[in-house]
Amino acid sequence: MSPAALGALVGLLAGGGVLLVVWSLRSRRITLDQRLAPYLRPRRTTSSLLHAPAARVPFPTLQRIIAPVMADGVRLVSRLGSPTAELRARLVRAGRDDTVEQFRAGQVVWGALGLAGGLGVALLLAATRGSSPVVLAVLVALAGVSAALARDWLLTRQVHAREARMLAELPTVAELLALAVGAGEGAAGALERVVRTTHGELSVELGRTLADTRAGAPLTLALDRLSDRTGLAALSRFAEAVSVAIDRGTPLADVLRAQAQDVREEGRRALMEAGGRKEVQMMVPVVFLILPVTVLFAVFPSAVVLRVGL
Template sequence: MIAFGPTDLAYAVVLGTAFGLGMCLLLSLAPRWGAPSLSRRIAPYIRDITDPRGMTPDLRGPGVDIGTWWRGVQVRVSAAIGGSTSVQRRLQQAGWVMDAATFRGRQLAWAVVGVAVGGLAIVVLVLLGRATTAAVVLPPICGVIAALLCGAHLTAAARARVARIEEELPTVLEFLALCLSAGEGILDSLRRVSGAATGELTGELRVVVLAVGTGSTLAESLAHAARSLEIPAVTRSIDQIVAAIDRGAPLAHVLHSQALDAREDAKRGLIERAGRKEIYMLIPLVFLILPLSVLFAVFPGIFILRLGIG
């Protein structure tokens, strides 16, 4: 009976992976398998004629739809992990066009890649002859780290976009107030600001203008934008604008006040960040500069005492 050692198994994994990648590359050059039929390709363009009520049966034919299967996996993973509300809020704040289930699927893909990287690291350690029993936990650890990095990437993107929107808010409000003072209406002012400026907040205003153009009321569109962003400063400003529209108050004065409040909030946030940075600056001072200063002051005396000089 032939016994296989860890090194032989590692070589088998490497050669098998290379063979599988080669076969996948060859198959990618072949004509596409499971291509949609002619009826499925032209059905979306003639459905209003052949079946205006959308009662056409499924024209995909036999076989497995990978997209539908993967979507089902995403939904099941999202339901198992939970926290969809928090994920959806961060996705909206980051401006990513996906839902919570899709993000959970991406997180799962990152975890699978992390597990694969951990397995590859074990193979490399075995080939180098440095593998230990503790290396078995490397793939799951890499998978968990990859999933956490995916969530951290979303959180960082959401925070960065929220910071940019908060920085743009005073300027956009002042621009709107200037347009209103010139005699334009609120919708025309929003359209002018969203078309003339570039940025994250003006992009949201373009969405509001588009929603109004497709039949929604201005108040509902602004409220939906506030709910999707969930930024306190933006929500407060939009609530004041909606209240002024409902009550017939002068919008220019309201926007000037909101711009002033936004600038005060930005100034207060800048002072708070400066205070935190001062604390962070103490870390290299306490742990690097101060120990080196003490070492330079004490070491010569200790050296002289050990030599017996003086």
């Protein structure tokens, strides 16, 4: 790489850094409300022993320096990323206890790591191959954006994996509930027994439903909250059928067995559909890889014989 191109790359990176610093300082300008806030806060009337102590960190000075930058990054990711309501729903469906702000902060960290990795690759390419500074700058930006988006993509994968496990556990849990109800347990008692004796993602969600009932919510309302949290159509039908059976007084064991059978049939249909899609996908390597090689092995000896004969 020529010295002029290397100097242009260093100047571009330095100019970008200066612009980021100036933009960060201007965005953190203290407003009048922030100046007056310490003098307008209400005084605490309760004892200080009732308030939790502030969390101690090993490097408080570094935390105070990084916190404004992290806040700016979280606001930027919030504007460019998924909507807050959708992200909160996906966090609940993934079974995670993180808040939206914590997840956004994780995206900022992933983006910073991606920028660092992209910068290292860009400097390596500049030193070895002499690439264009504009291309290297685009590479660094793409690395940072891709890392931030990868965090969101992994959350979506976690949601799908958890829902698949819950869907696989639903027939067994429904059969256990039917056995408990058929043995004379009530709906809440059967739910408590199944939560106590089973393990899995669906058991965790049923444990939350049981906690709602213990807090005073009706079982039908707790089941509605279960369907809202998960977002699975099969689980929503299961919760609705159980709620209707409880309200109308129909035999709950028969309803649970019917729901388990429906879920098994739906899983069988999904498996057949997945097998059909895989069969179509297998045509791609067969047609474009295996078939040309077979034709080549069939035609090449004849071509060689004809060439030798001529």
